[in-house]
Amino acid sequence: MSSSTGPAGGRPPAGALPSAGALPSAEREQRPTVGLDIGGTKTLAALLAPDGTVLAQARLGTERGPDGVVAVAARAVQGVVRQAGLDVAALDGIGVGVPGLVGYDEGTVSHAVNLGIEGAPLPLARRLGDALDVGVVVDNDLNVAALGAAHLAPGAATRPLDLAFLALGTGLAAGLVLDGVVRRGTGAAGEIGHVPVDPAGPPCPCGQRGCLELYASGTAVDRLWPATSGRPAPVELFEAAAAGDPVAVAAQATYADAVAAAVRMLVLSVDVRHVVLGGGVAQLGAPLLDAVRAALARQAEASPFLASLTMADRVLLAPGHVPVAAVGAAVLARTPRAGGS
Numbered sequence: 001m002s003s004s005t006g007p008a009g010g011r012p013p014a015g016a017l018p019s020a021g022a023l024p025s026a027e028r029e030q031r032p033t034v035g036l037d038i039g040g041t042k043t044l045a046a047l048l049a050p051d052g053t054v055l056a057q058a059r060l061g062t063e064r065g066p067d068g069v070v071a072v073a074a075r076a077v078q079g080v081v082r083q084a085g086l087d088v089a090a091l092d093g094i095g096v097g098v099p100g101l102v103g104y105d106e107g108t109v110s111h112a113v114n115l116g117i118e119g120a121p122l123p124l125a126r127r128l129g130d131a132l133d134v135g136v137v138v139d140n141d142l143n144v145a146a147l148g149a150a151h152l153a154p155g156a157a158t159r160p161l162d163l164a165f166l167a168l169g170t171g172l173a174a175g176l177v178l179d180g181v182v183r184r185g186t187g188a189a190g191e192i193g194h195v196p197v198d199p200a201g202p203p204c205p206c207g208q209r210g211c212l213e214l215y216a217s218g219t220a221v222d223r224l225w226p227a228t229s230g231r232p233a234p235v236e237l238f239e240a241a242a243a244g245d246p247v248a249v250a251a252q253a254t255y256a257d258a259v260a261a262a263v264r265m266l267v268l269s270v271d272v273r274h275v276v277l278g279g280g281v282a283q284l285g286a287p288l289l290d291a292v293r294a295a296l297a298r299q300a301e302a303s304p305f306l307a308s309l310t311m312a313d314r315v316l317l318a319p320g321h322v323p324v325a326a327v328g329a330a331v332l333a334r335t336p337r338a339g340g341s
């Protein structure tokens, strides 16, 4: 377990989102909120000031199972609040992003295998709320990542945004913020990883063939360029390509084309202003952004229509130094909710 870093700061790398921003809000709350991003290995926390600034952030090792998840979540909130010299009682609310199946209205999570939550749904909002005596709202991790990215995006302070957060991880899916509001639907919004792009392609675990996820996820890189040194396959692939290995250069272009296809799908379906690349593969940073932008530019060469949509300019990187999903969860905690918990 580790605890880290005080106030967020520093200059983000080129093409990355800045570290502070503010969504316009008609009912801006006057007290800070805390957001949590609970993942399989770590629980990230961010304390958000009423003006949208990230005041403090913390990181703890996640403990599997319902009791462990709740206990670490409570400690993460207390830790980040303490860093800023505040008390939990000073909070307006807590937002939590989790993987798995989320009952947004009920504040429950189930089928979160990575967190050791299986069987009966965990009433996370109620249990964490009881432990800290603060209102808690729970949402899907991709939804809060999209909210966080929208909060940090250029221009967020002046108007509601249309933005997609494209997670390139084990799978492939997007969180969507449209007109400043998370698109939840019935749970299928943004599941573009399972749009088939090659009817003759390999079978997908979802039962279809040739799904986009098989070409554009992090797992797809493992197949294109199996790792040999124990480091992540995307790191090895991009290093080999940068060193001029012609096979790696071709494989990197193939992968970038697939990610570009995901970007195109998002822009052509809901015309998002920004597509923010996140997930494990995005830790590659600028080389990934450059490769995807180059792929989009190549694809636009033959199509004045695509060129007119300036897709390469719409792609951004999730900032590496700010816990985007935790920030988004803190933004979610500001949202006035009927009932509450």
Ligand SMILES: [Zn+2]
Pocket (backbone or CB within 6 Å): 193, 194, 195, 204, 205, 206, 207, 208, 211, 213
């Ligand atoms: Zn599929």
